[in-house]
Amino acid sequence: MKAGARNAVRGLALLGSVAVLALAGWLVWLLPGPQLVAVLGLRPVDGTLAVSECYDASDAEGYPGGTECKGLYTPRGAGRPPREVLLDGAAGKHEPGSAVPVRIARGRAYELSALAVGHVGAVTGFLLVPFLALASWLLACARRGGAGNGEVHLLAALAGLVAVFALSVAAALLVALVTAVL
Numbered sequence: 001m002k003a004g005a006r007n008a009v010r011g012l013a014l015l016g017s018v019a020v021l022a023l024a025g026w027l028v029w030l031l032p033g034p035q036l037v038a039v040l041g042l043r044p045v046d047g048t049l050a051v052s053e054c055y056d057a058s059d060a061e062g063y064p065g066g067t068e069c070k071g072l073y074t075p076r077g078a079g080r081p082p083r084e085v086l087l088d089g090a091a092g093k094h095e096p097g098s099a100v101p102v103r104i105a106r107g108r109a110y111e112l113s114a115l116a117v118g119h120v121g122a123v124t125g126f127l128l129v130p131f132l133a134l135a136s137w138l139l140a141c142a143r144r145g146g147a148g149n150g151e152v153h154l155l156a157a158l159a160g161l162v163a164v165f166a167l168s169v170a171a172a173l174l175v176a177l178v179t180a181v182l
Helices: 003-030 033-040 114-144 150-181
Strands: 047-058 064-075 083-087 099-105 108-110
Touching: 003 033, 003 114, 033 099, 033 108, 033 114, 047 083, 064 099, 064 114, 083 099, 114 150
Parallel strands: 083 108
Antiparallel strands: 047 064, 047 099, 064 083, 099 108
């Protein structure tokens, strides 16, 4: 391959890698990003949820999905009326009438809980890993100036998916431990 063609391939591969990373960031911001920020408590509390009932939830396939609570959400600040909201992935079964500080994302309330951190963290990781593997392969192509060996990047992606599962479980256990101590 001539030097001009090799430089063109490098430029396209580098541009493709940047585009893939930008797409991954946009998808994380669009899909699990608001829930992740709310669950981790990276912004101030939006208001208080007066719990009316808590129950064991299940996912679409019928598997246990943790605890959900319904209640009346009262936003911080004046001028906004209270409304009925669902607390998704509650830290535990709250007693009816108890006030829980929550953050709102996409019409649902969230609090710091081990199950919610593990679930949202896993969704975020499983979304990111394929994009990171593709961007890594494109960067390798840019470095070589031609198509690189994709098997290594595929194996790294598979290892990354296993690592996401392990890290989400570890994060959930860490949050459970910290919330139990505090």
